[in-house]
Amino acid sequence: MKYIHYMTETTEVLDRVLLLAHLVQADMARFEREEGLTSARVHLLWVLGSTGPSTQQALAHALEVTPRNVTGLVDGLVASGHVTREAHPGDRRATLVTPTPLGAATIEGLTSSHADLARRLFGDVPPARLAVFAEVLDGTTQRFARLMDQVQES
Amino acid sequence: MKYIHYMTETTEVLDRVLLLAHLVQADMARFEREEGLTSARVHLLWVLGSTGPSTQQALAHALEVTPRNVTGLVDGLVASGHVTREAHPGDRRATLVTPTPLGAATIEGLTSSHADLARRLFGDVPPARLAVFAEVLDGTTQRFARLMDQVQES
DNA sequence: GTCATGTAGTGAATGTACTTCACGATGTAG
DNA sequence: CTACATCGTGAAGTACATTCACTACATGAC
Structure with missing residues (x-):
């Protein structure tokens, strides 16, 4: 053998990344159950939180799904009282999907729980090591x- | 300001992890399209590759879905010729979901493409840095x- | 052996997410 | 004003996933 390799297998590293992502996703699923929402709808709310009131086209692009699908998701969120369809000023074809107070609160909870999770996961990692981690x-x-x-x- | 912080925000780090996972997942989607399979079925094949022929109960547990759902997924994979339902020796209730040659080839391709991706992503990272990454x-x-x-x- | 209880898989019914295709309503460039 | 593109949605269909009820089989108690 040419090297005594105390080496980190790349496949193993990739698997760990995927595992962590899976765990985070599972945590999201918990949030979804608590809020009585599905992951697709939460995802839409998340985007709405980042971009503000958006047309369904914009949402479709951001979510990487068809516009038709967004119609269905928005239907659900309207029914649950998280968003409303507002008239778009200047384009009567488009609708501005807008969070209701309930929707805004949900987005707020989403954001803070996300930040909370990040802090709990990475908050204790020494800055130098975290920097290397982030760079890699x-x-x-x-x-x-x-x-x-x-x-x-x- | 108390610190001149050239600091890595934990939220940003978490987002990057999630982004990478999303990209990897997108790569998987490409594989699925090429093979004419869906992600749920590929996932089942993947598990089958790790564990060998399994009962549907075992698959349900590994995939974290209900046994009923596994029935449907296996139906699809039987129809596409990737697996067969074999009799379980010693328990006539159970079936052993077993890869066909086609299924085995798919699993092989899955494994090697996964390893390939990992090598391309992490192969050029200096070992010391990669080690820190893996440890974090x-x-x-x-x-x-x-x-x-x-x-x-x- | 038989009886009670649990386990493996599936039919039926349902819900959500997603797609494509077709279409009406509106914007826009010539 | 006409042609063409864009925004949203109805219709129809596929896949994933669930719960509930049921059959077939296993297993331990007696």
Whole structure:
């Protein structure tokens, strides 16, 4: 054997990333159950929280689903009282999906619980190590984007 | 201001983890389209690859879905020729879901493409940095498991 | 052996998420 | 004003997932 490798297998690292993501997702599922929402609808609310009142087209693009699907999700959120369809000033075709007070509260809870989770997961990691972690993560993500583009072209 | 913080926000780090997971998932979706499979069925095949021929109960447990759902997924995979239902020796109630040659080839492709992706993502990261990355990841995952247990109890 | 109880898988019914296709209503460029 | 693109939605269909009820089989108590 050429190396005594006390090496970190790349596959194992990838698996851990995926495992962590899965756990975070499971935590989200808990939130969803508590709020009586589904993950697709929570996702829509999340986007709405980042962008403010949006047309369904914009939501479809952000969620990477078809506009038709957004119609259904918004229907559900209107029924549960989380959003309303407001008239778009200047384009009578479009509707502005807008959070109600209930919806805004849900988004608030979502954001704070997200930040809370992040703090609990990474808050105790020494800054230097966390910085390395973030850098590796960032580099990897960028490398990934480049790989995807290559595939896209072929 | 108390600190000149060149600090890495924990929320940002969490978001990057989730982003990377999302990208990896998108890559999986590409694989699924190429194979004409859905993510739920690929997931089942993946588990089957890790555990070998399994009862539907075992699969339901591993996939964290109801046994009834596994019935449907296996139906689909039988129809597409990826698995067969074999008699369980010693328990005539149970069926052993078993990969066909086609299914085994798919699992093989899945495994190698997964390893390939991991190598391309993390292969160029200096070992020392990758080790830190993996350690932070591992610690975080364990911390998470402890948090989930706390919630479970309450 | 038989009887009670539990376990493995499935039919029926239901709900959500998602898609494509077709269409009406509105915006926009020429 | 006409052609064309865009915004949302009805209709129809697929996949994933659930619960509930049921059959077939296993297993331990007696």
